[in-house]
Amino acid sequence: MVIVQHEDFDVAALLAGLRERTAGSAGAIVTFTGYVRDYAENAATASLFLEHYPGMCEREIESLCATAQSRWRVQECLVVHRVGELRNAEQIVFVAAASAHRGDAFQACEYIIDALKTRAPFWKRETLASGERFWVQQRDADADKTRSWEQSSSTRDHK
Amino acid sequence: MANGATIKVLYFAQVAELTQRREEDWPLDQPVRGADWLAALVRRYPQLAPAGRLKLAVNQYHVAPDTLISPGDEVAVFEPVTGG
Numbered sequence: 695m696v697i698v699q700h701e702d703f704d705v706a707a708l709l710a711g712l713r714e715r716t717a718g719s720a721g722a723i724v725t726f727t728g729y730v731r732d733y734a735e736n737a738a739t740a741s742l743f744l745e746h747y748p749g750m751c752e753r754e755i756e757s758l759c760a761t762a763q764s765r766w767r768v769q770e771c772l773v774v775h776r777v778g779e780l781r782n783a784e785q786i787v788f789v790a791a792a793s794a795h796r797g798d799a800f801q802a803c804e805y806i807i808d809a810l811k812t813r814a815p816f817w818k819r820e821t822l823a824s825g826e827r828f829w830v831q832q833r834d835a836d837a838d839k840t841r842s843w844e845q846s847s848s849t850r851d852h853k
Numbered sequence: 854m855a856n857g858a859t860i861k862v863l864y865f866a867q868v869a870e871l872t873q874r875r876e877e878d879w880p881l882d883q884p885v886r887g888a889d890w891l892a893a894l895v896r897r898y899p900q901l902a903p904a905g906r907l908k909l910a911v912n913q914y915h916v917a918p919d920t921l922i923s924p925g926d927e928v929a930v931f932e933p934v935t936g937g
Binding site (some may be wrong): 745749753787811815 | 863865866867913915929931933935936
């Protein structure tokens, strides 16, 4: 399930819902939560504005979840991502993967958040405490991580 | 523009700020390579040149620069994404 919304989300409620939907079959649920922090060095972040491409965004994340479910044994993936104006320390994104085994759940969750950072059409504009505003640039490390997942997929034996 | 074939172009984030548009119809009569169309876009909006790494999505899918854009397509232009 993929949800893109302005409103904040309740991690405990999302986890409880996933747990209920996968009760008895999921032996492990791994979750990731991302928060607004000070991105720029030596400068305090006041807020972030997140823009997205409606439609493509949801479809792209659904596609990442489908890839995760084809690579690992995962019962359900859940992604919630916020857009709009976010203050420092607020929640941005939640990813959860439910699986019979923890290894699959860990890998699926990590793959989805890594790939989301380079594929899902979101853009962050940062406003510093000084009032200065700029669009955040993609980190090379994020692109490298997504590439390494793609390479590990091509060398893996498929069922 | 009577009977002219077009593509629908969408601009996001910094690209939208630089072009001062969020979308526009662009005349296109026959298929064109993405990279060639991007070059034409930068000729129309020279302020995009410093943005550098412009990416395209066609009909809401990421595409490589040699992908063909055809009349009727929805084409999105943006810098590398920064979600998560």
